[in-house]
Amino acid sequence: MTETVTADTRDTRQRILDAAEGVFMACGYDGASMRQIAGDAGVNLAAGHYHFGSKEALFQAVLNRRLHVLNQERLRVLDELEAKAAGAPLKPSQILDAFFGTLLRMAITHGPRGQTFLRLIGRTLTEPSEFIRTALSKEFADVLERYKAALFRALPEVPKEEIVWRFHFMLGATSYAIAGIDTLRLITDWQTGATDDDLERLAPRLMSFLLGGLRAPLPAAPAAPQPRGNVRNRRKKP
Amino acid sequence: MTETVTADTRDTRQRILDAAEGVFMACGYDGASMRQIAGDAGVNLAAGHYHFGSKEALFQAVLNRRLHVLNQERLRVLDELEAKAAGAPLKPSQILDAFFGTLLRMAITHGPRGQTFLRLIGRTLTEPSEFIRTALSKEFADVLERYKAALFRALPEVPKEEIVWRFHFMLGATSYAIAGIDTLRLITDWQTGATDDDLERLAPRLMSFLLGGLRAPLPAAPAAPQPRGNVRNRRKKP
DNA sequence: AGAGAAATCAAACGATCGTTTAAATCATAC
DNA sequence: GTATGATTTAAACGATCGTTTGATTTCTCT
Incomplete structure (x- = not known):
């Protein structure tokens, strides 16, 4: 058997x-x-x-086949970085490169099929279908927890809630940037059908953008809509 | 008649x-x-x-009903800003607020239906279906051209190609942030079903993130794969 | 009121969907 | 060889889809 x-x-x-x-x-x-x-x-x-x-099971198989190795690699790279740091917090740029850079590099090394998969998950993350959501959640739970913790340590002065939001924004910019390379032709007037070069040049641009967003100054409005407050102390939560 | x-x-x-x-x-x-x-x-x-x-025509009608007034408002706000600037370039934060802030404010003032629409276009922008793409392109052409020009003037030291890419990233972060408020529950462990507060607090956070990404340092690799360069001067192009 | 256009309705059309069935084919062991 | 299990195949099932039709109701105007 x-x-x-x-x-x-x-x-x-x-x-x-x-x-x-x-x-x-x-x-x-x-x-x-x-x-x-x-x-x-x-x-x-x-x-x-x-x-x-079934069709649903096939879809899950398509997702998991590559997502699993991607997330395993993400965990491995993060392990390696943290081992090398020997207890010290990682730099934000290291964390972002381990998470998003690994994704982009995998897509490049896997050839056109890797790009296809990238665009697929870009689409998939916006589909709120129930079984898709549960499938993704199971596959991403560990990785996201680890990377969230790493970011919390790397940016102790930023409220955790803010980091979670910015992680979300970065995911969006990334998945959208990949899934919507066609959409970019909606903005610009390029008709160049470049695909390989597009992706290779996308990586450094995207990483700069993400890092800039992650380290942006906190929003001026304290994000809590309580204008009647007579206390305006901004207590730094541990 | x-x-x-x-x-x-x-x-x-x-x-x-x-x-x-x-x-x-x-x-x-x-x-x-x-x-x-x-x-x-x-x-x-x-x-x-x-x-x-037809179903396609109905979908286009759903999109255009709100997209048209949104983009008209975007043009109006930009006109107003540029008139007030009297020829001087706008600040990037002003441009971003005119484009993305108008979107978020419209969604808030229109109540739950506005949020529904926001999430709809967030999903729609990742669907590469042909008729959807052409419908969006017609509706967005003018607005994007105007805002691109405004950003070019506001950031003369940044290559135009880079600005277009970052505009794309910002669109992605925004649409994804809205379309995927459920996806955020995939990252975090909130089970709070907040909706109105979520959106109102989303705006300042998102704007900070976008502005940080837009003004991030340019990628170290010059994005053009010619590593033989013996000149490393960073000429500030006028 | 009554003619005529506009809108709603129940019912059906053909097409396509995911899925299943049962027979046919292939591989492998005895 | 035959038997057994795994795989492939053709054909069909019921359901649902977008769309159309033709009768019926509602509204508008003289």
Whole structure:
């Protein structure tokens, strides 16, 4: 009973995953059809259900296949940084590079399929569908907890709530920057179809932007809408 | 032939638009069904097609109804700022507030429906569907051109290409921050269902973050892959 | 009131969807 | 070889989709 998978089986599964990745990216979850995925993969329609059970399960498999190795790598890089720091807080730039830089580098080294996946998760993060949300939450829970803690230590003078918000903003800028390279053509008037160069040049630009945003001065308004306050002390919460 | 719309007609159209706004936001374009929209609106299934022609046209109508007034307001505010500046370049913070602040303020003043719309466009901007892209491009062309020009003048030392990229990042952080307030619960462990306060407190935080990212130091790597440069002067281009 | 346009309604159309079924094919062990 | 299990295949199922139709109701105007 030790999972005797033949070579042919793995090929079919892999082909389905690859095709599904592309179709889900191009059409979204609802817009994609099992028939188109099977067609692109060159397999029978029923193969998808045979190997994965359902469309939802296939989508989760597509996400997890790459998300898992990405997040494992993120944890490994963070471990390495913290070991090298020997107890001292990390620099914000190090943390951002470990989280977002790892993402971008993985997409580059994995070729066009990596970019496809990047754009897929960019789309996916804005889909509030229930099963997608739970799938992502399980896959991201550990990583986000670790990186949040690292940022808290790196920026002790910034309220934790503020850091969480800015982490959220950075996620948005990143996923959007990747998912919406087409959208950028909506802003600019480029018609250059560059793809590889786009991504390689995106990384340093994005990292600068994220770092600037993360270290921006705190908002002037104390973010708590209580204008009747006679006390305006800004107690620094430990 | 002067468009004699009766009161009842406007009510039905409005109800359909409101319901469609909510369903499209919750389910996405493909996930939403005309039957559910009609049901939520309390009208017959055929009413949607009678008043709008097709599902695509209904979606465009939902987008344009609010996008148009938003972008008109954005242009008006920018006009006002530039008139007051009397030829001098605007401050980046003024431009960002005119663009993103107007968006957030409109969402707040329009109540829960405004937030629904905000989250809808947050989702929509990541859908690369063809007709959606063209619809958005038409609606955004003028505004983006004006604001790009204003930013170019405000930041003459920053390469225009860099500004366009950062504009893109800011759009992403904003749309994602709004569309994904649920996603934020994926990061944090809040279970508070706050909505109004969330948005009101979001604005100053987001503006600080955007401004910090916009004014971040330029990426160390000159973004052009020519490492053989023997000159490392950072000429300030006029 | 009555003609005519505008709007609503119930019902159906064809298409496509995810999923299932049962037979056919392949691989592997005895 | 045959038997057994894994995989692939063709075909169909029921459900839901966007859209259309034609009758019916509501409104507008003389």
